[in-house]
Amino acid sequence: MISVTEKAYGKLNLLLDVHGLRDDGYHEMSMIMQSVDLCDDVTVTVSHEGNWICRCNLPNVPSGMENLALRAADVFFQAYGNRPAGVEVVIHKRIPMQGGMAGGSADAAAVLRGLNRIYDEPFSMEELAELGAAVGSDVPYCVINGTVLARGRGEILKPLPKLPDAVFVLVRPDFSVSTPELFRRLDSAPIEKHPDVESAVASLKQGDLTGLCNCIGNVFQPVLSAQYPVIDEICARLDFLGAKASALTGTGSVVFGVFDDAEIARKACAELEKIHTVFLTKNV
Numbered sequence: 001m002i003s004v005t006e007k008a009y010g011k012l013n014l015l016l017d018v019h020g021l022r023d024d025g026y027h028e029m030s031m032i033m034q035s036v037d038l039c040d041d042v043t044v045t046v047s048h049e050g051n052w053i054c055r056c057n058l059p060n061v062p063s064g065m066e067n068l069a070l071r072a073a074d075v076f077f078q079a080y081g082n083r084p085a086g087v088e089v090v091i092h093k094r095i096p097m098q099g100g101m102a103g104g105s106a107d108a109a110a111v112l113r114g115l116n117r118i119y120d121e122p123f124s125m126e127e128l129a130e131l132g133a134a135v136g137s138d139v140p141y142c143v144i145n146g147t148v149l150a151r152g153r154g155e156i157l158k159p160l161p162k163l164p165d166a167v168f169v170l171v172r173p174d175f176s177v178s179t180p181e182l183f184r185r186l187d188s189a190p191i192e193k194h195p196d197v198e199s200a201v202a203s204l205k206q207g208d209l210t211g212l213c214n215c216i217g218n219v220f221q222p223v224l225s226a227q228y229p230v231i232d233e234i235c236a237r238l239d240f241l242g243a244k245a246s247a248l249t250g251t252g253s254v255v256f257g258v259f260d261d262a263e264i265a266r267k268a269c270a271e272l273e274k275i276h277t278v279f280l281t282k283n284v
């Protein structure tokens, strides 16, 4: 029996653009992804006996093969062979669930990295990321983490210069969103404003946080705000409380504000947590 523990970092979409629906049902996208230190701890144990099971400190997390973490183990052993009788994944969850922060994908990626360590790194990080694409569109990114430009359905990754140090205030409104449903709604109306990915990349290359903040945006935000105006209201509140930028991450419902001053960020947290669930985190 052998165990390893990996950190599964949450992700934010600093920018998220959708270019259109593809023949395979996925959408062509451009995203600037950023990992944050709000993370799950994922311990994976392999053994010669037992079964495949996932345990979590929170309820309503699937314990069987419908959990992306066990699907990742399945994909790993399909490529590696040597499939063990027992695989146990224990997740200590902190990333808000169904919030657009890729928590499930991060856990799956942590399992891929953990198994790769257990078996003395048979796969490069690029190969692991490729394996991750079979589990979910955000999994390849979650294998490598950091500041990354993701294209295609999310699996074509280009690491970018590290985001200058920033503090993020995350606000989690009290509803969750169906990702396929939100994509369908996006398809039914023209996108009015696309975020400027090229300028954002240029700002990152110059280490210019302010320039980057001017480019932050997510095409899902107007669509989701039409149904839940609280999304735009939280962004306005974050901006008022000193955020350099604010936006929805992924398909939501988490909203983030970017701060360059930890004290101002803490004060914003204290204000917002009077009515919302709030997290304070930073880029990693």
Ligand code: C5P
Residues within 6 Å of the ligand: 025, 026, 027, 028, 029, 135, 136, 137, 138, 152, 153, 154, 179, 180, 183
């Ligand atoms: O790849 P994943 O299983 O995470 O995607 C979940 C759903 O999100 C897909 O079934 C699809 O409806 C939508 N999606 C998409 N285009 C992408 C990524 C996800 O339409 N690039």
